Amino acid sequence: MGSLQDLQRQLKSKEETIQRLERELDIRDELIEQLKSQLDKYQSIVPKSLSTGLANGYMPRKQRAQGISAAPQGGFNLNLNEFKKYKATKKPENTKCLIKQAILDNDFMKNLDTGQIMAIVDCMYMVTYNRDDIIIREGDVGSLVYVMEEGRVEVSKDKHKLCNMGHGKVFGELAILYNCTRTASIKALTECKLWAIDRPCFQSIMMETGMQKQQEYTEFLTSVPIFKELTNDKISKLADVLEEAHYNNGDYICRQDARGDTFYIISKGQVKVTRKAENGGEAAFIRNLKRGDFFGEKALQGEDVRTANIIADDTEGVDCLVTDRDSYVQLISNIADIQKAYPDGMPSTHVVAEEFASLRLSDFTVIATLGVGGFGRVELVQMNENKSKTYALKCLKKAHIVETKQEEHIMNEKKIMSEASCDFIVKCYRTFKDRKYLYMLLEPCLGGELWTLLRDKEVFDDPTARFYTACVVEAFTYLHSRGIVYRDLKPENLLLDNRGYIKLVDFGFAKRIGYSMKTWTFCGTPEYVAPEIILNKGHDFAADYWSLGILMFELLTGSPPFTGSDPMRTYNMILRGIDSIDFPRKISRNATSLIKRLCREIPRKG
Template identity: 65%
Template structure:
């Protein structure tokens, strides 16, 4: 049910049926593949339908929709059973991208490619010894995330994720880590934390990433309790942009939650932690059970197979949590949470502070049936962007980075970690070596 992949469809009409009526509005273009039709036009004087011409296999009509004209200027009536290939304007623009954009896009792609090649050349010459550890940004069972500074340029700081190799092997996370590395290195989006390069030794893997010093969104939500609607709208929009980028490449994220959104120094939110992300391609499903219990879509729980629509379910859950301070489905343990999720979003009593339009969008994102979920329909992510809750939102300003964020963090320097919680020093003994070779690509 990946309707967003639809580019064209077929229409069949029996003899005598109107395919198009003069004066009607439409945004579709037709190409005949079988049969014949008559084109007629009502004249102003007398109102009689006048025969204009016949159409047969290989002929087309309705091309003016691509020039912005949606008023039909003639009737098209099947003279015998006909079949037409039908392309709507939305699909055409997705496929072609608009004739005016083609030359500009070529320049932009070339500029971006040159920029990333220069970037890769810079990072490929660096070694672990070129960095000093400044402070700890986060800790977990996998290891730590440290803020590191380039010794040769103190204004250049990065987040270094340090993973225990033996722990990865013991928890059988090798494939997830490999996938995380491949996806993040290829992700060039302003709404996704950049991974510049990786290092390794006998004990650890090191992932050198963009440093976002505005702090975790979860920390801010915890301190504030909940967000205003306009604040929630901004962060939700950042996720929509990140998802649009990933899904256009056939990648599913599967781990949306406030803890995995981090703010840069300007206050823009970026996705981080791609341990559950997977490239599944288009129109395909995957069956791995993963994700945070409160955010897991029902089809994952039921092991029906899932695709990018599971990400849109989690977007609805995120909206609810940002607006209220806690997700809609919560239980005392994961199994109880899953049972509550399977009862559906309609069983949830929404607080009065959630407006009618926000409630409507959350419910459309959290449809039990993935095929009915907003974001997974024919118009894809545009259905979310055009929803009433986003009415008046400056999507173009968000993409260009000119829109003022609702929360602008205080970041005084490239080594300012004040927006992160404090963590104790790492006094653990070093982990055992792992030289099994599964990390050959790092």
């Protein structure tokens, strides 16, 4: 009997041990899941080598992409004198060096120009925190980016520690791009001395430096005789494709008798021009060229043999603005082609068609809901008097529009869609409003979103992707011929009509900018935004061509090439460039070449 009791006690003890171990396993499993969920966030804070989508097999995207927009900057047509001058704060030289180095060590901010970095350093102001103070609270709306000079902080998310950071680190940089909630908390572990800059000041610096550079480049170009006949539009576009190149004292920029296709304008320093005699003697000095002088202009016209040596002749080196023949010829021809494609390029005055002018909301009955989002919803409606006529009714919450400061974007959308007359753009017949909503009566596209079709099929073959891309090109050609930039291309904004053709919808981020201007508002979908939008350099139609390349990649693989665990990580991947991406073998050579040409770091297409 005693032995049976012993066995029962042993069995009970083992059962208790098993239960305890199972509980421990549950706890560890939960911890592993928590650590996995935080891994990408940790990697986004601590720089690491780029992991491309190939490592994940470019798994088809299963979640809808969300557009992001800052409050509109307006200002694409502002004069430089209209900008509010940012205020510099005095600081010791060693502090300036620390802030500059911290910026250069940051994956995002290191991409800024030297002049922009120095302006940011000058404008940062000091803030201090005591031990245990919360510097950034997860979920709060932020507008400041910080550089730590002294102290240590703890970074956490969902109350779980991610890492500690010390002096010389940048954090909170997403907040200077647009109005967003903080994705992690940062608590002071010691007394901390920080330097901060807010979004308005950062954007003012970026806009002012960008416009100054554009103005300077334009003035250089207008002084070159071969550009005298170019329109202001073409001069402006040519200024956009100029690249900066630095040469050390004594460097040969051009060699006599060598072939070349590059044109140069000296922006800093001086060069000397020498030429060898026909008998092969030593090169003789001809003259010096200084800031504002240019050389190599004949290379743009097809003469590619250099007739002299051009040598950097300045102890501090020489800076030049350069462009090559292919970029020049392509740019000039592209602008001409776009403006010829739709000769009636001037915006038309919209007149509501007679059949819609007298309609009221009560004249329609809701059949079904086509989609729901943060903005409101889209309903399928039919006319009460003629049930064969159906439309899509987009219902926009007024409160949401005001809360997110999107009034200007909504007005742009209404105006652009109402005036558009293109087979590849969804028609807007008229608008209504009541106390809670704004309504847009739209052409119904009952084939649904291209994104839904892509999600179900996972990938498209080459001919299918080519067809859908061509539809988008038609829509873009129409918009660009009217001076309109779209800025929100993605499969979710492409609808299929009853014949299977693509139509562009959702013009909330579209804007009329003309043919030689830029706009500065940060907007778009993180995976699709161009580098010039991220860096707040000012952008134009080229941003649409970048997104076209991203769309092609997603149609062929099921996923965009740049996809991070959070927007900041995605932006850093984009700034590393398309050449950092390993293209899957299933993307053809021609498609790869076209995608890379569209996704250029420096825009070249008008």
